[in-house]
Amino acid sequence: MAILELFALRKTFGGLVAIDNVSISVEEGAIHGLIGPNGAGKTTLFSLITGFYRANAGKVAFGDTDVTSMTTSQRAQRGLVRTFQANLLFADQTVFENVGSGSLMGRQRHALDWFLERAAHQAKAAASIQEILSFCRLEAKAGTLARDLSHGQQRVLGIAIALAARPRLLLLDEPFTGMTAREKDELAEMIQAVRARGTTVILVEHDMRAVMRLCDRITVLNFGKVLSEGTPEQVRRHPDVMAAYLGAA
Amino acid sequence: MTSRQTWHAIGAMTSIAAAALLPVVSGDYYTSFGTEIAIMVLMLSSYRLIVLTGEWSFAHVVLQGVGAYTAAIAVKDFDWPFPLTIAAGAAMAALMATILSFPLLRMKGFYFLMGSFAAAEAIRLLWRKIPFFGGTRGLSNIPAPYLDLGGLTIDFGHPANFFHLSLAVVVCCLFLMWRMERARIGHIWRAIQQQDILAQSVGIESRTYRRLAFVIAAAFAGIAGVLLAYAFGTVTPNRFGLNFALYLMIWSIVGGTRTFYGVVLGGVVLMIFDESLRFAEELRPGVYGLILIGVMLFCPQGLERLLQSMARVLPGTRSDESGERGTLSRPGKS
Amino acid sequence: MQMLIDTLVNAAMASAATALVSIGLALIFGVMRIENFAHGELYMVGAYVTWYVSSALGLTYFPGLVCAVLITALLGALMEVALFRRLRSNPVGCLIITVGVLLVLQTAAVWFGGVNSTLLVDTPFPGVLRIGTLALPWHRLFVIVAAIILMLALTWLLRRTAFGWAVRAVAQDAEAASLQGISIGRISILAMMLSAGLAGAAGAFMAPIVRVNPFMGQPVIITAFIVIIMGGIGSIEGAIIASVLYSTFFTFVSTYLDSTVATIAGLCIMLGVLIFMPNGLMGKAEKV
Numbered sequence: 001m002a003i004l005e006l007f008a009l010r011k012t013f014g015g016l017v018a019i020d021n022v023s024i025s026v027e028e029g030a031i032h033g034l035i036g037p038n039g040a041g042k043t044t045l046f047s048l049i050t051g052f053y054r055a056n057a058g059k060v061a062f063g064d065t066d067v068t069s070m071t072t073s074q075r076a077q078r079g080l081v082r083t084f085q086a087n088l089l090f091a092d093q094t095v096f097e098n099v100g101s102g103s104l105m106g107r108q109r110h111a112l113d114w115f116l117e118r119a120a121h122q123a124k125a126a127a128s129i130q131e132i133l134s135f136c137r138l139e140a141k142a143g144t145l146a147r148d149l150s151h152g153q154q155r156v157l158g159i160a161i162a163l164a165a166r167p168r169l170l171l172l173d174e175p176f177t178g179m180t181a182r183e184k185d186e187l188a189e190m191i192q193a194v195r196a197r198g199t200t201v202i203l204v205e206h207d208m209r210a211v212m213r214l215c216d217r218i219t220v221l222n223f224g225k226v227l228s229e230g231t232p233e234q235v236r237r238h239p240d241v242m243a244a245y246l247g248a249a
Numbered sequence: 250m251t252s253r254q255t256w257h258a259i260g261a262m263t264s265i266a267a268a269a270l271l272p273v274v275s276g277d278y279y280t281s282f283g284t285e286i287a288i289m290v291l292m293l294s295s296y297r298l299i300v301l302t303g304e305w306s307f308a309h310v311v312l313q314g315v316g317a318y319t320a321a322i323a324v325k326d327f328d329w330p331f332p333l334t335i336a337a338g339a340a341m342a343a344l345m346a347t348i349l350s351f352p353l354l355r356m357k358g359f360y361f362l363m364g365s366f367a368a369a370e371a372i373r374l375l376w377r378k379i380p381f382f383g384g385t386r387g388l389s390n391i392p393a394p395y396l397d398l399g400g401l402t403i404d405f406g407h408p409a410n411f412f413h414l415s416l417a418v419v420v421c422c423l424f425l426m427w428r429m430e431r432a433r434i435g436h437i438w439r440a441i442q443q444q445d446i447l448a449q450s451v452g453i454e455s456r457t458y459r460r461l462a463f464v465i466a467a468a469f470a471g472i473a474g475v476l477l478a479y480a481f482g483t484v485t486p487n488r489f490g491l492n493f494a495l496y497l498m499i500w501s502i503v504g505g506t507r508t509f510y511g512v513v514l515g516g517v518v519l520m521i522f523d524e525s526l527r528f529a530e531e532l533r534p535g536v537y538g539l540i541l542i543g544v545m546l547f548c549p550q551g552l553e554r555l556l557q558s559m560a561r562v563l564p565g566t567r568s569d570e571s572g573e574r575g576t577l578s579r580p581g582k583s
Numbered sequence: 584m585q586m587l588i589d590t591l592v593n594a595a596m597a598s599a600a601t602a603l604v605s606i607g608l609a610l611i612f613g614v615m616r617i618e619n620f621a622h623g624e625l626y627m628v629g630a631y632v633t634w635y636v637s638s639a640l641g642l643t644y645f646p647g648l649v650c651a652v653l654i655t656a657l658l659g660a661l662m663e664v665a666l667f668r669r670l671r672s673n674p675v676g677c678l679i680i681t682v683g684v685l686l687v688l689q690t691a692a693v694w695f696g697g698v699n700s701t702l703l704v705d706t707p708f709p710g711v712l713r714i715g716t717l718a719l720p721w722h723r724l725f726v727i728v729a730a731i732i733l734m735l736a737l738t739w740l741l742r743r744t745a746f747g748w749a750v751r752a753v754a755q756d757a758e759a760a761s762l763q764g765i766s767i768g769r770i771s772i773l774a775m776m777l778s779a780g781l782a783g784a785a786g787a788f789m790a791p792i793v794r795v796n797p798f799m800g801q802p803v804i805i806t807a808f809i810v811i812i813m814g815g816i817g818s819i820e821g822a823i824i825a826s827v828l829y830s831t832f833f834t835f836v837s838t839y840l841d842s843t844v845a846t847i848a849g850l851c852i853m854l855g856v857l858i859f860m861p862n863g864l865m866g867k868a869e870k871v
Contacts, residue, residue, distance in 0.1 A: 050450065076452035088447040090440065101440045104433060105452035115432050165451040305675075352858045359618055359678075359816075363808060364857045367850040370805075374847045491801075495682055502679055531698055535690025541683030545676045546669060 003028040003169055003200045004049070004080075009058035011048055011224075018044045020224040022058075026169075026217075031191065031201045033211045033232075036221035037244055042204045043085065045221065046173055049202075050082045051075045062169065077105060079168030083158045083175060091147040095138055098146050098157055099129045102164030129164065136160040136190065152183035159190070169200045176207045188214055212236065220244070260510075265420055272409035280408040281480070286520050287412070287419045288476050293504070293512040294426055295469035296497055300506045301430070302455075302462045303442035304361050307494045308349060311369035312467040314489035315342045316474025318376065321388040321484045331394035331405070335418070335475050342471025345372075346464045354456055354463070366491070376486040387485030391478050405479070415476050422469050427509055429465070438462055492534075499537060503544050505551025514552055586838070588717050594834035596723045596792075599730030602826035603785040604803055605810040606737065606819050607778035613754035613817035614774040616674060617667060620681040623804030624688035625655045625779045629786025630795045631692055634702045644707040644791075651787035652780045659779025663772050685800075692797035699796070706791035726788045733784060734823065737777075741819070750774055754817065802846075806833070809853040815863030825864060 004026040011019040019041050026032045034042050047053040049060060051072035060068045067075050090098050103125065133139040136156050141149060146157060155175055162170055172191070176184050184207070191214055195201055205211050211218065212232045220227040220241050228238045235241055268287075272280045296309050316338030323329040323337050349368050356364045376382040383389075393406030394414070405411045429435055440448040441455045449455055478484050504515015519540075526533050548554060604626055611619050629651040637647035662684060670676045696702055708721035741747035752760040753770050761767050786799075793799060810829050814821025829849065836845035856863060 052446075071454065072449045073452050073454040076450055081452075082450050084447070084450070088444050090443050090447070092443070101436060101448070102451045104437050104440060115429050115434060161447070161451060352854065356857055356861065360812075360857055360861055363812060364854055367809075367854045367857070371847050371850040371854070374843050374850075378841075378843050378847075495686075498679070499682065531693045532690055534686040535694070538683040538686030538688075538690065541686070542666065542680055545673075545680045545683065546666070549673060549676055 001028050005061040007059040010056050012056050018224050022226055024219050028200050030216045031195050031214050033215035033218040034204045040221040041224040081162045081165045081167035082171040083162050083173050085173040087158050089146045094143050096142040099132050099160050099164045102161035132160055132163050152179045167199055171202045173204050176210050277408045280412045284412045284415045284480050287415045288473050290513050290516045291419045291422055291473040293516045295466040297506050297512050298462045298466040301438045302459045307366035308369035309470055310489045310493045311372050312342045313470040313474040315345045316471030317478040317484045320475040320478040321391050324391055338471040338475035339468040343464050343468040346467030350460045350463050354459055373486050373489055389483040391482045499541050503551055505553030508553050511553030590838045592723050594831040596726045597830035597834050598827040599727045600785045600789050601806055601830045602823050603730055603781045605807045605822040605826050607781040608807050609811050609819050609822040610778045615771055617677045621684035623800030624685050625782035626786040626803050627800035629655050629783030630790040633787040633790045634704045634795050648787040651783045655783025656776040656780035659775035660772050663775040689797050702795040704790040812853055813856050813863055815865035818865040821863055821865035
């Protein structure tokens with residue numbers, strides 16, 4: 001079943017066509033890669049999917065709901081969550097608090113919890129935050145301020161915050177950037193573990209090794225259009241794709 | 250409770266107890282002044298709720314005015330009892346805030362400040378113009394509350410009685426605000442203020458929560474307005490003008506908006522300082538201006554920062570509770 | 584008919600004075616990204632200096648005008664060097680500090696001349712110009728003409744000189760400008776001086792017409808903010824156009840109805856602009 005479907009999406013900025021007639025279908029439970037040369041429109045597409053931009057034409061369907069006219073937070077409440085290339089964090093909060101902030105809108109809460117805190121509820125919330133922290137291997141850093149983490153740890157924290165929002169579909173915006181080789185391996189394992197837990201993942205990334213290794217399917221963008229789509233093997237061999245990358249170099 | 254929280258609780262209860270003793274140690278004049286301070290503390294704490302979401306507003310004093318005028322009319326024309334006027338004042342102010350929030354919350358930062366000023370001042374000028382609200386002279390001769398319950402009668406016109414009544418109301422409101430801040434909604438407000446976009450990406454609809462802060466803050470301002478109406482017996486439009494809005498902002502900043510007690514501290518200290526300048530009434534704004542300049546240049550986090558440095562000496566304090574820092578965020582251009 | 588002419592002349596004069604003040608505000612915002620709440624008080628200082636030099640010291644109006652401009656310009660430079668420069672990293676702090684300056688200047692004026700002062704300044708252009716049955720007060724005409732001259736001079740300055748080019752460069756992109764060798768500090772001081780001087784000049788122009796009192800700057804700053812929001816924050820052309828539109832509207836409503844109604848209407852206009860057209864008349868708000 002397709003968890004995300006884009007139908008003929010189009011986005012223009014003034015006279016510039018950033019996304020042109022893009023249609024993509026992402027299978028539930030897949031790790032789907034989105035690649036393309038610089039300026040191909042990957043980040044714009046991300047913003048269209050998550051609602052930071054409104055499309056000029058076309059439709060975005062999430063699950064069986066048309067979310068095209070929904071705001072970012074409305075989409076996130078339905079389980080469509082992203083991370084940020086610029087790695088936004090609550091810099092002055094601890095790792096524990098950061099993840100806690102991600103879970104603020106989470107599952108059902110007792111109406112009173114909005115205004116008063118109750119001990120039992122707090123304990124439950126703390127438990128689920130701990131669970132995410134150990135999943136992301138950040139439990140040792142739980143009390144550290146976000147700004148005091150290393151770059152790689154901060155990127156992982158960004159993902160942890162997104163996970164705290166209980167996504168059905170997680171969009172990762174260049175998560176491997178600036179990481180050491182070991183951190184990349186750990187991250188790749190984590191992404192596969194996320195998928196194993198039932199979350200679909202869409203990955204925008206420049207690191208070709210990571211993309212080829214992780215993704216089940218890949219969509220290649222160029223000049224705002226879909227250039228090619230298929231398994232990593234198919235895409236790798238596609239002559240247009242090679243030309244795009246070599247040509248753009 | 251952690252020992253830090255214990256210290257806070259002790260501090261709070263001591264302050265309240267000390268405050269309650271005010272009428273015992275001083276005469277009517279200073280007791281009435283105490284009432285004014287209590288009302289101002291309520292205004293400052295409720296103002297802070299808006300600041301917590303990252304915005305500064307000039308509409309807050311006018312919303313207090315809504316509460317005040319509501320009380321004046323309810324008591325004079327309809328003879329409503331105290332609890333009912335408090336509820337009415339809060340409700341009217343909240344209603345006005347809800348209406349205003351629809352146009353205003355589309356703006357941010359400096360634009361929101363200007364928009365809130367424009368809307369509020371327009372309302373205030375309408376009070377000045379429309380005879381129903383008493384025009385420039387406002388409404389006066391508002392009778393004090395009077396409790397007649399079984400065998401118990403209390404005339405709240407007496408300054409000491411009204412002071413205790415106000416203190417009780419204000420402490421209840423402060424307690425509610427304090428609890429809110431520590432609960433889910435407080436966390437959401439802080440998330441919006443620190444990283445609005447990140448908050449949205451995890452499902453927080455920032456406009457809804459900004460609206461909630463604005464309306465809740467207004468309700469408390471309305472209550473402060475009701476207390477004001479009873480305390481002074483008169484409600485005039487000039488009491489809610491730009492000057493008071495500026496003072497509210499100044500006192501919040503000097504006190505510091507990071508912690509809950511910062512604004513309380515700032516309000517109390519500055520009002521006492523204000524009172525001591527009574528002999529030089531005309532120079533007061535200038536002194537405030539200098540204080541403001543001094544604080545911004547040398548101590549931009551406010552008095553609470555000074556208090557915290559002192560508090561580090563106390564046993565059992567550890568570094569900070571959740572994410573409150575630099576609440577002086579940039580008023581972004583929309 | 585006379586009332587209509589009077590109102591038109593007053594509207595033109597109000598537009599002129601408002602334009603001078605608003606341009607200064609737009610300039611500071613464009614160059615330094617600071618909303619200067621004390622700007623109205625600079626106008627007030629200009630009026631006070633004019634009074635002091637021309638009436639108290641007994642010199643005539645024009646030396647008063649010159650001194651007003653010089654002193655307000657110096658005040659502007661002082662604000663930049665002593666205050667704004669130290670708060671480059673804290674824009675909200677700058678805004679707050681201008682409120683502090685506002686209060687200090689107001690109180691200084693109170694201390695200087697008393698709260699209920701009715702200080703009078705004599706105009707060098709008494710009397711009226713008679714055209715047929717119409718009477719046009721000379722001083723108001725002077726204000727209109729002088730303001731236009733100043734605005735033309737400013738336009739020349741900004742478009743034809745190296746200084747003006749530097750100012751516009753900083754307004755557009757301060758970092759790029761400094762990489763090109765433009766001294767942000769120097770431009771900031773000069774921009775502040777220019778802006779403050781314009782406000783001081785406006786105060787001097789209006790001194791013979793309005794009551795010189797410590798709070799005369801308050802309505803002026805409110806009008807100025809309404810105008811620059813209407814015109815588009817940071818845009819000088821916008822400020823000029825909006826000044827004319829708004830002042831004309833306000834003067835007519837004030838005269839034929841009521842000044843309170845005019846103020847309420849003006850505030851509603853500002854609110855309307857903020858809701859529907861937040862970038863104002865001149866669109867993108869980053870221009871000088």
